[in-house]
Amino acid sequence: MPSTLEDFEVITTIGTGSYGTCKKIRRKKDGKVMVWKEMEYGSMTESEKQMLVSEVNLLRELRHQHIVRYYDRIIDRTQAIIYIIMEYCQGGDLASIISRNRKDGTHVSEDFAWKILIQATLALKECHRRKNGKAVLHRDLKPANVFLDADANVKLGDFGLARVLHHEHSLAQTYVGTPYYMSPELVNNQSYNEKSDIWSLGCMLYELCALAPPFTATNEGDLKKKIRIGQFPRLPTQYSLELDMIIRRMIQVEVSMRPSIDSILADSVVQRKQNSLN
Ligand SMILES: CN(C)CCCNS(=O)(=O)c1cccc(Nc2nc(OCC3CCCCC3)c3[nH]cnc3n2)c1
DSSP states (O other), rough: OOGGGGGGGEEEEEEOOOEEEEEEEEETTTTTTEEEEEOOOTTTTTHHHHHHHHHHHHHHOOOOOOBOOOEEEEEEEETTTTEEEEEOOOTTTTHHHHHHHHTTTOOOOHHHHHHHHEEEEEEEEHHHHHHBBOOOOOOOOOOGGGGTHHHHHHHHOOOTHHHHTSSSGGGSSOOOSTTTTTTTTHHHTTTOOOHOOOOHHHHHHHHHHHHHHOOOOHHHHHHHHHHHHTTOOOOOOTTTTTHHHHHHHHTTTSSGGSSOOHHHHHHHHHHHHHHHHH
């Protein structure tokens, strides 16, 4: 029995992303708290609608402890809105955690940083696992897309939706925000690949600890120059050499020098940290 809008009540609006509004909702039959993301598709071309359908179908397939769970979708044809119903992440997003630490002049702990590193890598591993020969590359790995559940476990979110909206015609094409995590291969208009996600993962983990991205500039041209050079300061000294080194290995200009997901997970320090987490 497909869900209808009447099966839910809206608790509050959490925020608005590049594709639409995210609301915290409660399912009436059992009180379960979830979110839905409202996307207007009225102004989409047929090909964009087809992309949206295939992205949502990909979302349904992604079932992993560190990926935001997709539950259902409701299509309101009268308003031309699709509601994508997903798992609610009580801990909020990493972007909020970074800005709060920056404001308070505090830092996340070393163990928290390792936990995010390990769980985000496991989530990426699932995304890169070939699905009918089609890797689901994240393409938009950033703190605002990494959520935490009630136990501060990573939930990677907003898959695919990024791809739908980067489609040349879509209204949300206007890239909001500076592309701090743009990889050198993207700066050089080369192809995006799995190691591009490793670059973005490294940039995100760097920013989580240093409370600033590895490369910053006041304009995109200078930012691209810095990314191509690939030099950035060491993490704050409160973080271990091991943490600085593994993040540094992810943020290497030369694609082949970046670690694969499996080599990150096989790293002896990661293994030790993973055991202490479990
Ligand atoms: C970018 N942020 C600073 C915006 C402030 C808003 N706070 S916050 O840190 O996201 C926050 C606070 C409390 C709970 C949650 N839980 C949550 N949020 C999602 O998306 C948020 C949405 C993403 C697009 C941009 C607008 C916000 C989820 N998607 C799937 N499950 C989700 N669970 C999030």
